[in-house]
Amino acid sequence: MSQARRQRKLNTATQKLIGHGLREIVLIFFCFMGLYLFVSLLTYYPLDPGWSHSGQVEEVRNKGGVAGALFADIFFYLFGFFAYLFPIMVGYMGWMIYKGRHHDILAEPKNLVVPGIGFILTLSAGCGLAIVHFASEAVLLPSHAGGILGMVVGKSLQGVFSQLGATLLLLALFFTGVTLLTGLSWLKLMDTLGFHTLRFMPVLEKYVLHQFVPWLLHQLKQMGLMIRRVTVLIYTRVSQFLVEKWAAFQERRQNRWEYDDGEEDERDLSDHQEKQPQEAKTPENPEKKSVSGATRVAKKNELMETEADDLPASRPILTKNINMLEDGASLKPVGEVSNSPLIASVSVKKALLADPHGLTLPAHVPAVQDSVLIEWLKSAFSTLGHSIQVRATHPGPVLVGFEIEFDSTFNSAELNAFIPDLATALSVNRVKMIETAPNHFALELPNPNRQIIPLAQLFNSALWQQASVATLVVGQNSVGETVLLELNRVPHLIIAGVDAEECHTFLDTLLVSLLVKNTPEYLRFVLFSGEKQYLSHYHDIPHLLVPLIEDVATLLPILQWCVKEMERRYRLMAKHHVRNIERYNEVWLHNQTEVPNEQGDSVKEQDDFLPYLVIVIPEISELTLSPMNQSIEEPISQLTQKARAAGLHLILATQFPSINVITGLLKANIPTRIALKVESKTESRHILGQLGAECLLGQGDMLYLSPGTGMPVRLHGAYVSRQETEQLLTDLRKRAGDPHYFSIPSAE
Known part of the structure; x- marks a missing residue:
């Protein structure tokens, strides 16, 4: 058992x-x-x-x-x-x-x-x-x-x-x-998290107070000593450099005055009259005079060349960049790709560098001096019974910023009631005033002499000339710095505002900046002109992939083709083991070979060169409110989600910023948005998700919302007139001849 x-x-x-x-x-x-x-x-x-x-x-x-x-x-x-x-x-x-x-x-x-x-x-x-x-x-x-x-x-x-x-x-x-x-x-x-937090908090506090803080103070002290030494060294070197440059400038200036043939200033007129009798006694020698004049001109040219050589290497000479192409240069025929993109011809540059026409304000408004602005501001505050000290001014083309301090204590609780009175005293529509410290405020108000920002002026900036081909010119920020947008980082864009002329002018600015920077080999457009012919002046330009699209039924198959083209480009990039269109085109240009065929000609045994493809829809309400809305929404969503690296970009605009036009799906897929002036706070919320666009000044004043920031930035758009735009487009048509449209069978 x-x-x-x-x-x-x-x-x-x-x-x-x-x-x-x-x-x-x-x-x-x-x-x-x-x-x-x-x-x-x-x-x-x-x-x-x-x-x-x-x-x-x-x-x-x-x-x-x-x-x-x-x-x-x-x-x-x-x-x-x-x-x-x-x-x-x-x-x-x-x-x-x-x-x-x-x-x-x-x-x-x-x-x-x-x-x-x-x-x-x-x-x-x-x-x-x-x-x-x-x-x-x-x-x-x-x-x-x-x-x-x-x-x-x-x-x-x-x-x-x-x-x-x-x-x-x-x-x-x-x-x-x-x-x-x-x-x-x-x-x-x-409860568990709270228990362990209370348990370990004294230990963490003891460690921070007795070990981490002393170590941090020691590191900051060492860093402060190092910064002080570096600051003294930099100050010494910069001072020495500035003194040498100032001495050289004074010497060149003195030499230029000696050889100048111009008229004398009024303050030197008496000296000139005293010297006349002595000059009359000396017999005049015509040959000697002509020789001395030629000598002065030669020395003057030599001095100008010396000044150009003394400029730092990082500062480009703008005149050379503007005229880098000869007058006889022309756009290459479609189908031939060079190793570097052409910028533009001289005639196109001259068309854009002309003075703007048809502006409400003059193109070149003289800037107001800081002293005048300070007196203007102090006078307005004294009218309201306050005395201030202006610590700093930040003048811009559209806005002027001030940093002020009240001489007496100012009750910040009365700020909201004080701002309308201040706007009335300054004779402006809107004033922004923020308290930065006790009795210290930052003030922002419209510039009394608002300046137009010509697009041609921004083309002369070194930032634009060094930018990549897929770059849009937006305008300037509040302090006058040039603002550009790279399509590689901002693949798609939504623009919304209630003023039709303002929207169309800003669209012209973006399109012209792309046309000046690219030839048809590097950039193609798909333009939806719509029933109201918003983009009719762009007809038959060489950069068009297909003719101007006027109805939604024609746009749908073209968008579907764009989705297929996006997938084809991804297959090509995967074949060459690259991740974006820029790297693919670099590999294509580097590996470009020519092999003789049976007829003795040379053919290229490579895949296609991939140009950028920009799809522009100036009024998206014609799509979202059309019966084909659901069919159009699918290819647009696919492009906005996946086309970033394939070189396909969308620019969408509307004059009706409502929830039915700028849908939640559009805003989710296109986080980069620009709000022009709107009429209500509700419209501002539809565009940016917050207030602010209803307080803009119009004429290109905008709020730019970039992805991941949540806080829009105040920008001022550049201006290009319709006459300048049409002149540029006419020149492009003359140089490139008839456009070469891409054949899309389903779009016919």
Whole structure:
């Protein structure tokens, strides 16, 4: 009997050992399977074969092979970034089986209902939040950040509850789902975090006060000594350099006065009259006089060359940059690509460098002196019974900034009531006044002599001449610095304002800056002129990819072709192992070879050169309010999400900044937006998500919102007249001849 008992115990121990080994095997299998799925998702490549698209590829880039590429494509398409939740769930299932919890689930299947509901809620709410807030991050995914599930959930709730309501509801569902799935108590979690915070706070405080702060003070002291030494050294060197340059300048100036043939100033007239009798006594020698005159001219030219040589190397000589092409230069015919882009011909430059025509204000308004501005400001404050000291002035072309200090104590609680009175005293529409310190304020008001910013003036700046080909000229900031936008960093742009002329002038500024910088080989346009012929003056220019588009039905197939062209470009870039169009074109130009064919001619055995493709829609309300809205929205969304590196860029504008025109999907996919002057605070919110555009001054005054900042920047747009624009376009047509349109069969 004892032997039977020992045999039974042995069998039980053997069964436990076998069962434990099987659970370990299942745990290892599930863990490695979850790791395989995670690696497949992590190494997803858009051009690999997948469920959402088809095509032949030479090499599968996904580390999981064909199966991994198919899995990643399906799950990213359905769930977006939340596809990473499934590898975690696979590993968690293996852990549950290892711990033996699966017996409880199999014995009582109802135990699986609550975690299942929690998983579904977590997945659905997470995908919906990704669509509502992170749609623009899914550049390389097959669909959206939240996938098809996120589109169904997020867009449905956003259409019913608005963006804020949908966000709050989805957050509530997400936390509820996490609680049901994991059994996590959020209150207990907060208690635990609070307990450990209170526990370790004294230790951290002791470490900071007794170790970190003394070490930091010692480092700051050493850094201060080093900065002081460097400052003294720089001050000594700069002072010596300035003294030498000033002495050289005075010497050249003295020599120039000696050889100057001009008339004498009125203050030297008496000396000139005293010298006349002595000169009359000397017999005049015509030959000697002519020789001395030629000598003076030669010495004067020599001095001018010396001055040009003394300029620092980093400062470009603008006259050479403007006239870098000869008068006989012309645009190359379409189809031939040079190694570097042409800037523009001299006649086009002269057309733009002419004085602007048709302006409300003169092109060159004399700037007001700082002393006049200070007296003007002090007089206005004295009228209101306050005495101030102006510590600094920051004059700009449109706005003037002041840093002021009140002589007596000023009650900042009365600031909102004081600002309208100050605006009335200064005779301006709006004044911005912010307290920076007790009794110190920063003041911003319109320039009494507002200056127009000619576009040609910005073309002379060194910043523009050194910029890349895909660069837009915007204008200047509040202190008069040139502002440019690179399409490589700001791939798409939304422009909105209620003044039609202001919007069209700003669009002309952007398009002209691209035309001057690029030939048709480097840049092509797709222009939607619309029913009102907004861009009719751009007809038949050589940069057009297709003729001007006048109706939405013609625009739709062209946008669909642009999506296919984007995918083709990505395949070409993958073939050459590059990540963007700039690097691809560099490789193309570097590897360009010519091989003789049977007829003895030379042909290029390379892929196509890829020009930038800019799609301009001057009035997006014609698209969003048209019956084909849903069909148009899909290719535009695909382009705004994925076309950044492929060289396809969209510039969208509207005069009706309402929620039906600038939709939530557009704002999510195009975070870079420019607001011109609008009429109401609601319109400003539709464009920027905040107030401010209703207080702009018009005539190119704008707020620029860049992605990731959340705070718009005040800019002042450059001006190019319609006459200058048409003159440039006429010159381009004469030089390039008839345009070479790209044949798109479906667009015919």
